[in-house]
Amino acid sequence: MTTDFPYEMTISALRRAYLSGSLTPEQVMQTIRKRASEYEEYNIWIHLLSEAEQAHYLDRLQQLDLARFPLWGIPFAIKDNIDLNEIPTTAACIEFAYTPTASATVVERLIAAGAIPVGKANLDQFATGLNGTRSPWGACRNAFKPDYISGGSSSGSAVSVALGLASFSLGTDTAGSGRVPACFNNLIGLKPSRGLLSTKGLVPACRSLDCITLFACDTDDANLVLSVAEAYDADDEYSRNNPFQNQKRHYGERQGPLKIGVIPGQQLNFFGDQAYQQAYRDTLKQLETDGIEFIEIDYQPFAEAARLLYEGPWVAERYLATQPLIDDNPQALFPVVREIIEPGKALQAGSLFEAQYRLSGLKAICNRQLAAVDCLLTPTAGTCFTIEQMLEEPILRNSQLGYYTNFMNLLDLASVAVPTQMTTSGLPFGITLVGDAFTDRALLSIAKRIHRQFELKIGASQYELQSTAQPSVADYNKIDVVVCGAHLQGLPLNWQLTERGATLKAKTKTAPIYRMYALPGGPPARPGLILDEAAGGAIEVEVWSMPQSQFGGFVAAIPSPLAIGKLKLADGTQASGFICESYAITGAEEITGYGGWKAYLNR
Numbered sequence: 001m002t003t004d005f006p007y008e009m010t011i012s013a014l015r016r017a018y019l020s021g022s023l024t025p026e027q028v029m030q031t032i033r034k035r036a037s038e039y040e041e042y043n044i045w046i047h048l049l050s051e052a053e054q055a056h057y058l059d060r061l062q063q064l065d066l067a068r069f070p071l072w073g074i075p076f077a078i079k080d081n082i083d084l085n086e087i088p089t090t091a092a093c094i095e096f097a098y099t100p101t102a103s104a105t106v107v108e109r110l111i112a113a114g115a116i117p118v119g120k121a122n123l124d125q126f127a128t129g130l131n132g133t134r135s136p137w138g139a140c141r142n143a144f145k146p147d148y149i150s151g152g153s154s155s156g157s158a159v160s161v162a163l164g165l166a167s168f169s170l171g172t173d174t175a176g177s178g179r180v181p182a183c184f185n186n187l188i189g190l191k192p193s194r195g196l197l198s199t200k201g202l203v204p205a206c207r208s209l210d211c212i213t214l215f216a217c218d219t220d221d222a223n224l225v226l227s228v229a230e231a232y233d234a235d236d237e238y239s240r241n242n243p244f245q246n247q248k249r250h251y252g253e254r255q256g257p258l259k260i261g262v263i264p265g266q267q268l269n270f271f272g273d274q275a276y277q278q279a280y281r282d283t284l285k286q287l288e289t290d291g292i293e294f295i296e297i298d299y300q301p302f303a304e305a306a307r308l309l310y311e312g313p314w315v316a317e318r319y320l321a322t323q324p325l326i327d328d329n330p331q332a333l334f335p336v337v338r339e340i341i342e343p344g345k346a347l348q349a350g351s352l353f354e355a356q357y358r359l360s361g362l363k364a365i366c367n368r369q370l371a372a373v374d375c376l377l378t379p380t381a382g383t384c385f386t387i388e389q390m391l392e393e394p395i396l397r398n399s400q401l402g403y404y405t406n407f408m409n410l411l412d413l414a415s416v417a418v419p420t421q422m423t424t425s426g427l428p429f430g431i432t433l434v435g436d437a438f439t440d441r442a443l444l445s446i447a448k449r450i451h452r453q454f455e456l457k458i459g460a461s462q463y464e465l466q467s468t469a470q471p472s473v474a475d476y477n478k479i480d481v482v483v484c485g486a487h488l489q490g491l492p493l494n495w496q497l498t499e500r501g502a503t504l505k506a507k508t509k510t511a512p513i514y515r516m517y518a519l520p521g522g523p524p525a526r527p528g529l530i531l532d533e534a535a536g537g538a539i540e541v542e543v544w545s546m547p548q549s550q551f552g553g554f555v556a557a558i559p560s561p562l563a564i565g566k567l568k569l570a571d572g573t574q575a576s577g578f579i580c581e582s583y584a585i586t587g588a589e590e591i592t593g594y595g596g597w598k599a600y601l602n603r
Contacts, residue, residue: 007023009075019067026388046122051460076117078120081103088120096325123135123155132152134336151184161217162187170215173213174209190416209309306405308358309402313355346470375434378404380429414443422451481546482543519584540599
């Protein structure tokens with residue numbers, strides 16, 4: 001068996017080869033089919049497309065301009081609970097199988113952009129599991145150590161990318177299925193905000209919580225695929241519009257200081273795995289050298305929310321997703337899957353409402369903690385089991401795999417799994433970045449910065465991870481506002497900042513290029529700043545960080561002659577802040593010499 005990749009399988013590498021004429025999609029697909037035969041015992045595929053089944057996708061490329069179609073000739077795998085036209089969908093249960101007459105919305109969008117489906121990937125049956133062993137097609141093996149689990153339920157989706165059989169893949173995620181396999185196979189795993197990707201054409205596990213996820217070699221590929229796949233879908237009742245600050249143009253490499261939440265040591269759990277525990281410590285130690293400040297958060301409310309997913313009434317959704325099969329032919333289900341799903345039949349509506357009340361309280365607590373940091377960082381998983389260990393204790397050990405993941409969709413959060421280390425035991429380890437809904441691009445931008453800190457290969461290949469330059473980005477959820485007068489802390493208009501959720505970020509001075517005037521009128525009294533690069537002075541100011549959603553209303557309430565423009569600060573940076581129209585200083589008292597508004601008031 002070979003472990004060498006004949007081609008680097010990132011999207012950018014394949015596109016370069018296609019553009020140069022050194023490689024064709026037909027050659028790539030032929031190589032993939034050959035390599036797939038070498039990895040048959042890994043149980044990656046439920047249905048690998050034949051040359052004949054793939055032919056019309058390849059033929060279509062002849063009518064498409066490579067330069068204009070971002071996924072032209074790029075191979076991708078599809079978890080087999082997501083529809084591909086005219087190819088059976090099984091959800092890893094042959095008795096459930098059907099042949100769709102249309103592809104899932106997300107699959108259609110990827111194919112329209114030139115992507116080529118490789119096959120339908122193995123999974124934990126009905127997407128119930130985080131380990132990859134719960135399939136009649138066999139346990140899907142880890143790309144690095146085949147005696148170990150691959151992670152699930154999107155097992156084949158992850159391993160196909162790690163072993164170079166696809167450039168990216170589609171998985172799903174209800175409890176961690178888009179992140180745990182990414183960790184165990186050295187991949188980026190993007191669990192988008194719920195509703196960002198259409199779930200039309202997806203066999204549900206928990207319909208109100210499910211989302212389609214992406215596995216990729218790096219964050220650049222993940223962002224590109226997301227930009228193609230995302231769109232509001234009127235045929236999906238859970239679809240949501242993507243807000244401005246989360247559009248594809250806001251992806252880049254996050255710069256500047258970062259405040260990242262971490263779990264206190266006493267709330268971490270590595271289930272006796274010393275190698276994973278050390279990898280986590282080494283990861284944080286490395287990131288501390290990159291201007292990242294870690295702030296401990298209370299993980300208890302996140303963990304309690306996680307327990308609700310399988311110990312609460314949401315199991316009833318899994319029962320509904322498998323009806324009437326589980327009622328009429330329960331023996332068709334994988335035994336451990338049936339054991340998990342069957343209790344959902346007896347759950348009552350009262351239990352659901354009680355759980356929803358508790359979940360709302362937990363969400364409020366978790367959101368307050370997330371608001372104080374740029375994101376939360378957790379281990380993606382606390383350990384990785386052998387297949388034998390997993391089969392010995394299938395429910396207990398699956399629950400342990402979800403310790404850091406099960407809360408995510410219940411709390412309506414977004415996340416990105418990022419590989420960071422190879423452990424002393426030879427397995428990949430990674431962390432997950434967590435943020436509020438529709439912070440996908442912000443998380444990917446932080447993940448870009450973190451991923452390049454570590455010397456890693458691409459998946460299980462011999463190719464080094466390359467750090468492609470991306471534009472620098474800041475936090476688009478917050479806007480810095482520079483105030484110099486009545487909005488200063490302790491003065492009459494400061495409430496216009498605090499009641500909008502703004503927080504004091506810094507007390508500083510402007511560059512020495514401004515004149516300050518006491519404007520007529522009031523109350524309250526107000527100053528005006530006028531640019532004078534020749535004879536200006538440095539003025540004391542405060543920088544407040546305001547939620548982006550509140551900025552428009554704040555600006556709209558500012559009376560003439562004041563306005564918001566760009567101010568240059570003492571450190572040379574620029575930020576939005578109060579300026580004054582020049583006509584207003586006629587007859588006004590110049591107070592530049594005081595050095596600031598408070599000093600003038602205290603004269």
